[in-house]
Amino acid sequence: MTDFWTTVLEFSQVTSAKIGNQLLEYFGQVQADEKADGSLVTQADTWADKAIRDAIAANFNGHGILSEEGEKVFPDNDWCWVIDPIDGTTNFTRGIPIWSISIGLLYKGMPVFGYIYLPTLNQSFHGYWEGNSGLAAPTDAFCNNQPIFTSNDAPSHNHFFNVCSRSRSVIQKDFPCKIRMLGAASYNFLMVANSAVLGSIEATPKIWDIAAAWVILKAAGGCWKSLKLQPFPASPGVDYSHISFPTLVLSRPELISVFEPFLKDVEISL
Incomplete structure (x- = not known):
């Protein structure tokens, strides 16, 4: 499975970087419409969603796709990609630089890989979670390819x-x-x-x-x-x-x- 996880990571890196570069052209420049659930959507969300879906379809034959702006019914596939093309659309439309491209991969309904990229901050996060999937997956998390861990600190007013x-x-x-x-x-x-x-x-x-x-x-x-x-x-x-x-x-x-x-x-x- 090592080659598979390398392929998944490299695909996520390349795809999110390409989409992110284009989204920077729209950043703070587009108007949002309100959807039925009260969340916002822009032409940038719609474009990015389709671009990511097309890239997945071209590279991972037989994988399902569920996305915020596309198909929202979870498919009956062992592997399924779950996409949020712009998480933080309100920030995106207002020129606030905290928004991300989020790409998750599920196996038999359980998340096993996640990649999140923030183009404005030049920050990428990714991780693997084997859980009880039966896959030979690592269990590690990274920010800009450096290992990350949660805090062991006790709560205080400085946290x-x-x-x-x-x-x-x-x-x-x-x-x-x-x-x-x-x-x-x-x-x-x-x-x-x-x-x-x-x-x-x-x-x-x-x-x-x-x-x-x-x-x-x-x-x-x-x-x-x-x-x-x-x-x-x-x-x-x-x-x-x-x-x-x-x-x-x-x-x-x-x-x-x-x-x-x-x-x-x-x-x-x-």
Whole structure:
């Protein structure tokens, strides 16, 4: 399987770099339309989604594809790529440089590889997660090809915790960390993976927001706690367009008891 993982990584690197270079031409220059679920989409999202899907189809015969702007019904294929062409579309349209191209690879419904690229920051994250897949996959996470790990620090007011716009109710006077809101679900999670923050909560992420980040976070040693539905294994025939997966991500399981009490007023949506 070594050659396979090398091929997957090189494909993700080349494809995301090519797409990212073009997206930089659109960055801060396009208008967004509101979709039925309230999220935003631009012509750049639509173009990038199709370009990535076309590249996968040309290089991985027999692999399924699920993407935010394309097919949203999970296919009945052993291998399936899950794509978010621009995670952080609002940031993208407003010229805020925190947005990413997210590419995840699932085997029999379970994420086994994730690659996330932030063109404006020249940052790439990738990881592998063997889990119980039976594949001979490594279990490692990287930022710009350097190994990353979650933090072992204890919470303090010199540490950070990320929230989304729908989870601001966690901000209370006795909250143990400083709060940050970055505007991109995948990057919120990645900051836990690389030990920059101790935890993160996203109230309404979709499967394409989390497929790649799930792998990287797990491989870096982090704790993924689903607050309602378990996202994986993904199920063939299911339409994922309106299913959210509220998630608490922490640098280690011991912090669940510290942060979970602050979640009681968070608006959890399915």
